[in-house]
Amino acid sequence: MRFSGIGLLACLMATGAALADPSGPVSLSGIGRPATPQILALWDIDVRADGQGLPAGHGSVRQGEALFGVRCAACHGAQGEGGSADRLVGGQGTLATAKPVRTVGSFWPHATTLFDYIRRAMPYDAPQSLSADETYALSAYVLHLNGILPEGAELDAGSLPKVRMPNRDGFTTDSRPDVPVRAGQAPLTGITAPR
C-alpha cells in the first residue's frame, strides 16, 4: 500500500482532532435536553415573596373556611389551633417571651410562603391535589383566622404579595460566631451531674 505524504499528514491530523486534548476542557454539550417552560409547567411551582410564580385564580376567606374544615381541620384543629400538626393561629406578641408560639400569624414573614407551602405539600395525605383557587381560598382563611384579612377578603396573584405579615421585619442574618471563647479558657459553669 502506498501513502502520499499529504494523505498521511491529513490522517494524523484527523486522529489528533478526534482525541481529547488532555490539557484542555472537554465539552459536556449534548448532555441533557432543553428545559422549556412547557416541559417544566407542572414542576415550576415555587412562589417568591414578590409574588413571582403565583398562578391565575382567586379564592375567598369564606370559600377557605369550608375547605379548611374538610381538608385541614383534622390535623390543624377546627380553628387552626393545632393538633397532631402545627398550630396555625395566634401567638402574636409571644416571640420575645419564655414560651414563644410560632404560627403563620405570629412568625411567618411572607404571605406568599403560605400559598407556596400549601400548594406543594398540603394536605399531608394528598399534596398537590388542591386547585389554584382552593389554595388562594385556604391561604385567605388562615390569614383571616390570624386577624390579618377581614372576613370578606379574597386573594389572587395581585393581592397576596401585598399582604403585610405582622412579623415581616422580625428576621436578621446569621451573626455567628456569636460566643467568644478562647483556647485555654476555663469554659464551664452550671454543668452539674444528675442526682
Add this chain to the structure above:
Amino acid sequence: MPSDTSRAPRRSSSRRGFLRLAGGAAGGIATAAHALESGEPLAIPEWSRTPGAPSASPPYGRPSPYETLGRRSRTPPAFPGASSTGTPLQHLHGIITPNGLHFERHHAGVPAIDPERHRLAIHGLVERPLVLTMDDLVRMPSVSRIHFLECSGNTPWLGAKPGWTIQESHGLLSCAEWTGVEVSTLLDEVGVKPGAAWILAEGADAAGMSRSLPLDLARDGAILAYAQNGERLRPEQGYPLRLFVPGVEGNLSIKWLRRLKVGDQPFQTREETSKYTDLMPDGSARQFTFVMEAKSVITTPSGGEQLRTPGFREIRGLAWTGRGRIAGVEVSTDGGARWQAASLEGPILPRCLTRFRLPWRWEGGPAHLLSRATDETGYVQPPRAALVSVRGTQSFYHNNGIAGWHVAAEGGVSHAV
C-alpha cells in the same frame, strides 16, 4: 463500644494486656474472658469444626446476626413519615457511618422513586436550561468526598434527660463518602446569567422539600450526589439523587432532588422562614444560619453504658466543624477542672468527622467526661451556658455546646448536660 467493653476480662489490669485481648474479635474476647475467668484451656468451637456458609449467602451482605444495631426515633412521631431517627453513634467505630445506619429526617415520608423516570431540571437565570436523566448525570465528571452531615436540630436545647444515649442527644449526625457531580460543574454547563445569586433546590418527595442556597455556597463543593459509601444512595437518603452541601445544616442537602432554579433572591420557602430559623430572646429570628459550628462528643463511654471493670479504657469521640478541619480536641474527666489534649486520628479532612482518642483509667469513682473541639479558624466549641446567654433556649437549632457524660461511682453512665 459498650457491649465490647462490658465483656472485657475482669483481670485485665494492665493496658498492654487489655490491648492484646481487644485486638481480637468480640467473640474472641468473650471466649478469652471465659477461659481466663475459669482457668480452663481454650476450646475449639463448633464453627471451627465444620465448613461455614457458602459465598453469596446472601448476595448483598448483612451484619452478623449477633449485631442488632438500628436507627430509632427519640419520641414516637405524630406522623411516621415526618420524623427523624438517630444514628447509634455509641456503637460505631472510625468516622464512616454504615449506609443502613445513617440518620433520617423526612418531612413527608420516603418516596419510592424509579430512577428511569427521575429527572433533574435546572432552569431560571441560566443560559441553557436543561432536563437531565440519571444516566446523563452519571456520565458527567464526578467527585467523591468524605463529609459529615448533621441536622441543625441535633442536640435539643431543652428536655435533656439523664437516661439519654448519644443516639438521642447527638444521633442526627452521620458521615459518608458522597459521590456525584459538583453543582459548579452543572452551573458552568448551563451558564449562569448575570444577577444570579441564589438557587432553589427542590425534592420530588410529597413535601416538595425546598430550600434556597446562596450561589457561592452551591459552588463551594456542593455535590449532586447519587452514591454514598460506594453504592447508590439508599431510598431514605434521597435515591436516586440528592443535593449534598458540605459543612452546613442537613436540611439544605435536599433529598430526591428534582429541580434547581437559579434566581436573584432567596425564594423564602416555608423551611427557611417558619422552620430552620433561630429565635432569639428579643423575639427576632436569625435566618439562613447555614454553617454547622465546631462540635464534639464522647462516643464511649457514653449514656446508657454500664462500666463494670475498673482499669484502662479508651475514651473515644467524634469532632467536626463546618468551617474546615478540626485542629484539636480536649477532654476532661472531672467536669472541666482540668483538660487534656486528645489524639486525633488522620486523615483529618475538611467538613468531616474526626475521631479522637484518649487513654484513661477509671478507678471506680464518679467521673464527669467532657470534650471540647477547636477548629482551624481558632473557634472553640463553647459551653452550653455561654450559648444560652446569647441565644436563650428557644432557638431550637444549632446547639453545638459542650456536652458530656456522668459516670457514677458504681459505673452507670448518664447524660450530664
